[in-house]
Amino acid sequence: MAGLYEIWQRAEVSRRLDVLSGFIAMCAASDDDARRRLDQLVAGAHAALSASPPDLLLASDHLDELVWWADTEWADHPYRPVEARPEEADRQTRDYAKDLRRAALPVDVRDEMGRIELSLQVRFLALCRQPGVDRRMRQDVFYVAGRASMALDLGHLEAAEREIRRMEQVGAVRSRESRRG
Structure with a gap:
């Protein structure tokens, strides 16, 4: 390759x-x-x-x-x-x-990348559309989504999935904080 x-x-x-x-x-x-x-x-x-x-x-x-x-x-x-x-x-x-x-890349890797990319887009939009999303959370979500996107560009599927999980964690932490405050 x-x-x-x-x-x-x-x-x-x-x-x-x-x-x-x-x-x-x-x-x-x-x-x-x-x-x-x-x-x-x-x-x-x-x-x-x-x-x-x-x-x-x-x-x-x-x-x-x-x-x-x-x-x-x-x-x-x-x-x-x-x-x-x-x-x-x-x-x-x-x-x-x-x-x-x-x-x-081989076809099976491209297919897996497409699946991860779709997952990234869906989760990114879902997090950005949550009610009560503040500016700081939006910035964090954009940042982590960008890292996941870069990992996909480089063909690092595991890193992209790790960043998607990290993005979800950012969303979960910020949601809990906004409900408390």
Whole structure:
């Protein structure tokens, strides 16, 4: 199974490739030669990313050529995508990485992750909708739910279930406190 760092790198290249190839496809829609060139570059990048092990250097070379092409031909285009700020780029890359990580897992593990994810969502909403939920409890529930979600992103099912139990404990303690007070 691919390591998390490798998955992150693949996700980063894939994210940038998708954004830039979409822009170039729009700009080159009426030019058959440009469309062929775009198709070759994107197919080459995808083939490099899909190889086992992925050839990130080759995929990055194809991406660099797309960047150069867009900068040369359409640098002043009003819809030219700009590189996302680091925090936004990381958020977007995280979404791609979650998909890549999940795809690398066996079906039974993905099914179990789906069950845990559904359980997390149901319990999270139930706790947030309890009558008398104060701001502090809501913050604690959000925090622990975030930890469970991160554990799922990393494929740590036991840690995710442990965080769900912890979230329920936070809800139970806060409910008892609000009934007393």
